[in-house]
Amino acid sequence: SYAGLQIQDEPETLYVLSEVLNDEAYLERHFSNPNGVLFKAELGSSLAYVDEDPSSYTSSFSQETRENDADYAALIDFVRFIDQSDEATFERDLPNYLDIESFATYLALNDLLVNTDSLIGMNNNYYLYYDDIQERFTLLYWDGNESLGKLAGGNNTTFDLYFASGSGMGPGARGIGGRNTLLERFMAIPAFKALYESKLQLVYDQVYRSGAITQQVQQYADLVRAANAERSLVPADSYETSVASVLAFISGREVYLETTDLLGGQ
Numbered sequence: 001s002y003a004g005l006q007i008q009d010e011p012e013t014l015y016v017l018s019e020v021l022n023d024e025a026y027l028e029r030h031f032s033n034p035n036g037v038l039f040k041a042e043l044g045s046s047l048a049y050v051d052e053d054p055s056s057y058t059s060s061f062s063q064e065t066r067e068n069d070a071d072y073a074a075l076i077d078f079v080r081f082i083d084q085s086d087e088a089t090f091e092r093d094l095p096n097y098l099d100i101e102s103f104a105t106y107l108a109l110n111d112l113l114v115n116t117d118s119l120i121g122m123n124n125n126y127y128l129y130y131d132d133i134q135e136r137f138t139l140l141y142w143d144g145n146e147s148l149g150k151l152a153g154g155n156n157t158t159f160d161l162y163f164a165s166g167s168g169m170g171p172g173a174r175g176i177g178g179r180n181t182l183l184e185r186f187m188a189i190p191a192f193k194a195l196y197e198s199k200l201q202l203v204y205d206q207v208y209r210s211g212a213i214t215q216q217v218q219q220y221a222d223l224v225r226a227a228n229a230e231r232s233l234v235p236a237d238s239y240e241t242s243v244a245s246v247l248a249f250i251s252g253r254e255v256y257l258e259t260t261d262l263l264g265g266q
Contacts, residue, residue: 014224014233016145021127022064031138037130038064039075046123047182049083052076061128074130078137082182091189099138100195103186106141108199111159112207114253117146121153123180148249155252159200159260197262204263208254217246 020026027034039061050056054072061075078097085093094100106126110118119126119139127140149155186192207213221243228234258264 012231012233018143018145021140021142027065027129031129031131033131033133035066036132037066037070037074039128039130040064041119041124041126041128043122043124044178045119045126046178046180047079047082048179049076049079049181064127070132074132074135074137075128079181082185087189090185091191094186094192097136098182099136100186100192101199103139104192104196104199105203106139107183107196108159108203109141109207110144110147111157112200112203112253112257113144113147114149114153114155114157115144115147115151116149116153117143117151119180119183121151123178148246148253155249156256159257159262200262204257208250208257213250214247217243217250 022038022040024034027036027038042060042062045060054076057072057075057079061072063070063072081093081097082090107120109115110120116122117125118141125143127142129138129140130136131138149157187196224233224239225236228236228239
């Protein structure tokens with residue numbers, strides 16, 4: 001979301017506001033157990049197993065909650081499982097380690113929004129929440145301001161996670177975010193790939209086919225226009241050009257997605 005803010009003596013202008021995840025209020029809203037351990041993924045957090053030393057993971061994941069009475073043990077156990085389990089064990093036990101429904105939805109949303117500044121491209125800008133009662137992780141979406149191809153990718157970017165367009169950002173292209181062990185193993189299991197594709201269809205219907213994404217852009221644009229008319233926060237012409245560009249990307253994205261067998265054939 002956006003807000004008009006003034007910092008010190010600088011002119012009032014528009015800033016992007018990202019939701020804060022690493023506080024009790026967020027966790028209480030979304031989890032029956034808000035007292036677990038929250039980790040933030042930094043650039044290149046590929047979920048690859050290194051060793052049993054917690055310091056080997058601190059550059060990839062920062063611990064955001066319970067720093068004094070919890071450690072990286074659950075995270076190390078998780079990445080060891082991802083890296084070392086055989087295929088049958090991985091398929092059988094991954095739902096015990098990870099909320100795969102929300103993970104598949106996360107992948108679908110980022111792909112459909114062409115957000116490569118995420119796990120599917122840069123291997124960053126996500127959180128892992130460990131519920132120490134259920135003993136299971138949930139991957140949390142965060143910081144989607146590079147969506148709609150702002151960082152990389154066009155509106156005809158494929159949603160095949162192994163070959164994420166010609167942008168060189170996807171895991172198949174081995175982009176600057178590197179390989180992601182969880183993503184590669186997840187998509188190699190037919191049942192998990194089918195789950196991902198079902199989430200693609202669901203998210204596409206809810207976001208694109210319903211018109212919700214266009215309505216949301218127009219709603220926010222109207223809010224900014226109203227504020228801008230009163231306070232001249234940004235040049236009106238350049239703002240309208242930016243809004244038109246976003247809407248054109250969305251329209252082109254929907255046209256492309258309708259040509260695919262998975263989504264267009266519904």
